[in-house]
Amino acid sequence: QVQLHESGPGLVKPSETLSLTCTVSGGSISSYSWSWIRQPPGKRLEWMGLISYSGNTNYNPSLKTRVTISADMSKNQFSLRLTSVAAADRAVYYCARAITGGPSLYFDSWGQGTLVTVSS
Amino acid sequence: DIQMTQSPSTLSASVGDRVTITCRASQSISRWLAWYQQRPGKAPKLLIYDASTLEVGVPSRFSGSGSGTEFTLTISSLQPDDFATYYCQQYISYSPTFGQGTKVEIK
Numbered sequence: 001q002v003q004l005h006e007s008g009p010g011l012v013k014p015s016e017t018l019s020l021t022c023t024v025s026g027g028s029i030s031s032y033s034w035s036w037i038r039q040p041p042g043k044r045l046e047w048m049g050l051i052s053y054s055g056n057t058n059y060n061p062s063l064k065t066r067v068t069i070s071a072d073m074s075k076n077q078f079s080l081r082l083t084s085v086a087a088a089d090r091a092v093y094y095c096a097r098a099i100t101g102g103p104s105l106y107f108d109s110w111g112q113g114t115l116v117t118v119s120s
Numbered sequence: 121d122i123q124m125t126q127s128p129s130t131l132s133a134s135v136g137d138r139v140t141i142t143c144r145a146s147q148s149i150s151r152w153l154a155w156y157q158q159r160p161g162k163a164p165k166l167l168i169y170d171a172s173t174l175e176v177g178v179p180s181r182f183s184g185s186g187s188g189t190e191f192t193l194t195i196s197s198l199q200p201d202d203f204a205t206y207y208c209q210q211y212i213s214y215s216p217t218f219g220q221g222t223k224v225e226i227k
Contacts, residue, residue, distance in 0.1 A: 045164065045207060045218040058214055062121075094163055105211040106154040108175065110163035 002027040004095050004111035011117050012089075018082040018116055022095030029053075029076050033098040035107060036069060036080045038091040046091075050098055050105070051078055085118045092116075122146050122210050126219035132227040139195040141222045143208035148188045152212040155184055155193045158221075159204045167206075168193065198224070 008020035022034070036048040049059035051069045059067050063082070071078040082089060092115050096107040123146035133139050143153065151171040156164035166175045168184040171191055181196040195202055203226055208219040 044220045045209070047216045047218070060215055096163075099169070103150075103152050103212055104169070105214060105216050106166065106169050106209060107156075107164070108166045108169075110165075113163055 002097060002109050004097065004109060006093060006095050006111045006114040008114065008116070010115060011119060012085050013120050014086055014118055015084055018080070018085050018089065018093075018118075020080045020093055020095075020114065020116070022078050022080075022111060024076050024078070024097075028073075029071055029078060030073055033100045034069075034071070034078045035096050035098045036067075037094045037096055037107065037110075038089075039094070039113075040088070040091040043091075045094075048080065048082075050100075052100065087118050090116065090118050121215065122149060122213055122217055124208055124210055124217055124219040126206075126208060126222045128222060129220065130223045130225060132225045133198050134227045135198055135200060137198045137227075139198050139202075139224060141193045141206055141208075141224075143186075143191045143193070143219050145189045145191075145210055149210045149212040151187045152210060153184075153186070153191050154209045154211065155182075156207045156209065157202075157204045158207065164207060195224075 003025045005023045012018045033052040035050045049069045066083045068081040092113040094113045095111045097109040125144045127142045153171045155168040158164045172184045205221045205223045
């Protein structure tokens, strides 16, 4: 059974870059596509972007200029970079396995989430 | 962006009740809809995809229906573990969006 675990700083200063890593165990990241999804406290989930098994990326248009998702196959990890963060980026950040194919893009396995706060 | 709107936002029910949650899309999404359950402080859990296909391991008291712009999630007999927040998510566009959630509370 695949397991995902997010790691990274829980506090980022305004205007700086948020960086998180998701470590996948129980399966190879080269077999699936992977996403980052965030949830501001008390708000709905927001899909941030995806990296496919072939390394292609697709981002939420509202975040496209600030988001980069990359993968390290040798470590079975994928990562999120979000630049120029502001208070509105405070959220629980989840990594998730994406089921893709045809129009499908839903998420069948999730990490436990990590809260990132933006503050000086 | 396709907007997803759930109703109600909060629902009070008792163990054993039949519960129905509605999700509406701002435009047709065919049957490209998933439902998730999220317990407090936990990650979402996939319940249903393709509007009505139950994810492996999900109890059969959960069911989904609908197509186009209107969808429902039904819990046939509410159990103590089911008190949680439920989210719908569309995936017809390659920019998935979620509903605002429906919190199922104990009456």
